[in-house]
Amino acid sequence: MADPYIVVEQVTYAYGREDGTDGAPVTLALDGVDAVVRRGEFLAVLGMNGSGKSTLARHLNALLLPRTGRVLVDGLDTREEHNLWPVRDRVGMVFQNPDNQIVAAVVEEDVAFGPENQGLPPEEIRVRVAEALAAVGMTAHRLRPPHLLSGGQKQRVAIAGALALRPACLVLDEPTAMLDPSGRTEVLEVVRRLNRELGMAVVWITHFMEEAAVADRVIVMARGKVQMVGTPREVFSQAERLRELRLDVPPAVQVAERLRADGVPLPRTILTLDELVEALCQLSSKG
Amino acid sequence: MTFQGVTIGQYFPGNSLLHRIDPRVKITGVLLLSVAIFLPRAWPGYLASILFTLILVALSRVPLRLILRGLRPILIFLVITAAFNLFLTPGEPLFRLGPLTATRDGLVMVGVTTTRLLLLVIIASLLTLTTSPIRLTDGLERMLRPLRPIGVPAHELALMMTIALRFIPTLAEEADRIMRAQQARGASFSSGSLMARVRSLVPVLVPLFVAAFRRADELATAMEARGYRGGDGRTRMYELVFAPRDGVALAVLVGFVVLVAVLRLTGLG
Amino acid sequence: MPIVFEGVSHIYQPGTPFEWKALEDVTLTIPDGEFWGLIGPTGSGKSTLIQHMNGLLRPTSGRVLVDGMDLADRSTDLRKVRQRVGLVFQYPEHQLFGETVFEDVAFGPRNMRLDAAEVERRVLSALERVGLPADIKDRSPFGLSGGQARRVALAGVLAMEPRVLILDEPTAGLDPQGRAEILDLVGTFPALGMTVILVSHSMDDVAERADRVLVMHRGRVHMVGTPRELFARRAELEAIGLGVPAAVDLADKLRARGWDLPPDIVTLDQAVEAIKAALQARGKGADRR
Numbered sequence: 065m066a067d068p069y070i071v072v073e074q075v076t077y078a079y080g081r082e083d084g085t086d087g088a089p090v091t092l093a094l095d096g097v098d099a100v101v102r103r104g105e106f107l108a109v110l111g112m113n114g115s116g117k118s119t120l121a122r123h124l125n126a127l128l129l130p131r132t133g134r135v136l137v138d139g140l141d142t143r144e145e146h147n148l149w150p151v152r153d154r155v156g157m158v159f160q161n162p163d164n165q166i167v168a169a170v171v172e173e174d175v176a177f178g179p180e181n182q183g184l185p186p187e188e189i190r191v192r193v194a195e196a197l198a199a200v201g202m203t204a205h206r207l208r209p210p211h212l213l214s215g216g217q218k219q220r221v222a223i224a225g226a227l228a229l230r231p232a233c234l235v236l237d238e239p240t241a242m243l244d245p246s247g248r249t250e251v252l253e254v255v256r257r258l259n260r261e262l263g264m265a266v267v268w269i270t271h272f273m274e275e276a277a278v279a280d281r282v283i284v285m286a287r288g289k290v291q292m293v294g295t296p297r298e299v300f301s302q303a304e305r306l307r308e309l310r311l312d313v314p315p316a317v318q319v320a321e322r323l324r325a326d327g328v329p330l331p332r333t334i335l336t337l338d339e340l341v342e343a344l345c346q347l348s349s350k351g
Numbered sequence: 352m353t354f355q356g357v358t359i360g361q362y363f364p365g366n367s368l369l370h371r372i373d374p375r376v377k378i379t380g381v382l383l384l385s386v387a388i389f390l391p392r393a394w395p396g397y398l399a400s401i402l403f404t405l406i407l408v409a410l411s412r413v414p415l416r417l418i419l420r421g422l423r424p425i426l427i428f429l430v431i432t433a434a435f436n437l438f439l440t441p442g443e444p445l446f447r448l449g450p451l452t453a454t455r456d457g458l459v460m461v462g463v464t465t466t467r468l469l470l471l472v473i474i475a476s477l478l479t480l481t482t483s484p485i486r487l488t489d490g491l492e493r494m495l496r497p498l499r500p501i502g503v504p505a506h507e508l509a510l511m512m513t514i515a516l517r518f519i520p521t522l523a524e525e526a527d528r529i530m531r532a533q534q535a536r537g538a539s540f541s542s543g544s545l546m547a548r549v550r551s552l553v554p555v556l557v558p559l560f561v562a563a564f565r566r567a568d569e570l571a572t573a574m575e576a577r578g579y580r581g582g583d584g585r586t587r588m589y590e591l592v593f594a595p596r597d598g599v600a601l602a603v604l605v606g607f608v609v610l611v612a613v614l615r616l617t618g619l620g
Numbered sequence: 621m622p623i624v625f626e627g628v629s630h631i632y633q634p635g636t637p638f639e640w641k642a643l644e645d646v647t648l649t650i651p652d653g654e655f656w657g658l659i660g661p662t663g664s665g666k667s668t669l670i671q672h673m674n675g676l677l678r679p680t681s682g683r684v685l686v687d688g689m690d691l692a693d694r695s696t697d698l699r700k701v702r703q704r705v706g707l708v709f710q711y712p713e714h715q716l717f718g719e720t721v722f723e724d725v726a727f728g729p730r731n732m733r734l735d736a737a738e739v740e741r742r743v744l745s746a747l748e749r750v751g752l753p754a755d756i757k758d759r760s761p762f763g764l765s766g767g768q769a770r771r772v773a774l775a776g777v778l779a780m781e782p783r784v785l786i787l788d789e790p791t792a793g794l795d796p797q798g799r800a801e802i803l804d805l806v807g808t809f810p811a812l813g814m815t816v817i818l819v820s821h822s823m824d825d826v827a828e829r830a831d832r833v834l835v836m837h838r839g840r841v842h843m844v845g846t847p848r849e850l851f852a853r854r855a856e857l858e859a860i861g862l863g864v865p866a867a868v869d870l871a872d873k874l875r876a877r878g879w880d881l882p883p884d885i886v887t888l889d890q891a892v893e894a895i896k897a898a899l900q901a902r903g904k905g906a907d908r909r
Binding site for chain 3: 271273311312315326338348
């Protein structure tokens, strides 16, 4: 197993006034969260709205700082002011709204925004921009204005913008929530390829179970706490637990569970429809 | 779909000499020529200005109709100013129109002011027609940079302009969507008194503003996530670099102003 | 109150280099009281089609008739049409503008020139129908959660008491729980006497609820039929990038392995029952408890 790159230790966080003097009780958006992001892994964070998953995401690049506990990125404590920019060099972030991340009126200028902030020499910036655009497959669109792009294309530009900083880890906060199905596939494919080919760690925040199913590991959050951790198979085969947490259960798991309740001896590890079909065929061919 | 054809500003893409000249030189040129246009006092000076402008137009390779289109907004203004000059300038009478007397001097004034206004507008149009909004912003920022120690926020102004340009088509599309949604609820934007029409825009403007603030907030967060920390130490992917032709262009512009000034001072123009 | 399209085509920005034919020769009839699903890939013309139904767009050629009225006719009162045919756009919460929820929901009824008492009755009734508590009417719409704001926007259209309700991807951007809640809510509308047209990317959303499904592709009517009829033509759906519900996929996979399952499986419940029956028929599996 790879080393941890980001370590989240007993983090709590609350929005609003710290001491609750405005009369409102302090609700904890994060309530004692422990988590690890390993080098090169594809980690999915699954949860419904209000579960704390986006709040957790923003702690990974110091957009938010823990109320208690700490977050270490490549050994750097995010609470220390002098670590702010080094942390953001290491952890890139892509947000949910494709439009509200693009700053410039031309694609390649927007991808250059990050390196420009770092004060890199123009020649180096141009190299990185070209690389980043090629990595997401948007080189042909480099001179186009963003308003003429589809949602999926805009998100790819946003990813390129983060890649141009050469981060070791890319955090994507519900990147497909506002996209149509083809856009969602587009973005997920690109990110999976980047994870495989560049060895870049990916933290994929989502409420779509189908997306979490392709990750190496899944963290399930609800009510500000980590509720389940494990491989997709480990997590999604626990139908009762998922239902308790008001989460979607994969169709194959639902069907297998209902059949088992009726006495059909199906293995508990079934995750996909193909596996279910296989198991059913084996059953009916025995004896 | 409606806004796919919108072009931002007046920019007409091209590769002419004028297009390739550094935007700082072009901005300086507009300022210099604006002064030069007001110097002549006799016809040789005016002729020189008109010829110089026409040469610039030819060099830009921008279709004439686009240049003429830029004159449309000031047409009314031109006519009014011409009328004032014609009838209110004292001098040798030419003809009468009711209680008003047109004078010879008035006619000359009409010629002078009309020429000056037309040339001004054409030169300003050439700037925006041959310089993309991004390059224009870059040029302005570079020129304002030396003023930063005295408090001019050059970088911030440039960034504001860039973001505004980026979002104009997006906001226009959003306004269109909101209008349709309100029309689906029975709203009408094209009937009733002026007051009624203004009030009918509230259901469009309020959501647009609310959305704009949310956008700004999200955009700021995204910028921070990409390491934005203000203008200090920032570089640009394409830095503006002076080329020999820019030096030549600047020399020509200055030379022209000097010429017109000399003509005026020597009484020849 | 049927909606009829006769040979409707629509071209955006005709005569310019940006010309785009969004609808081509669309002919269809949506009868009163049915629940229709409108499915198609992005760019297939769904959004353009629904905007023809309440006169927001006019056909470049062809006719649209709502309740017998030709929408292109000058004498047709489009405001009246828009009261009868309600249209809820995507992310409808982005159109909220009132100082209070009440003011916003009242916008539609007020545009209908109803008196204050009637407006109030409709607003309160609409808020109740979307499952919001009555005291929400005095709150600012901008302080609400995403799900609540969307319901307020929905109430704003319901308050006009339309006979036809068109919803463009009402579940866009919502998490699975939110999606289920909105779809359940939409499912209650036919009982209120409304014809419902649900635009979606997802076959899952419409499979269980729709009487008929209209599939659009490249501006044309690609297929029309009941969900079951369409799923029997699965290859055609997949060819244009549309999926089928999981239950359909499961049943097809089992049939490919020689299982004899009934043809009408659309929901997971049906799949489970069919599998149990098939296992019993094969004499395997189910130990009765």
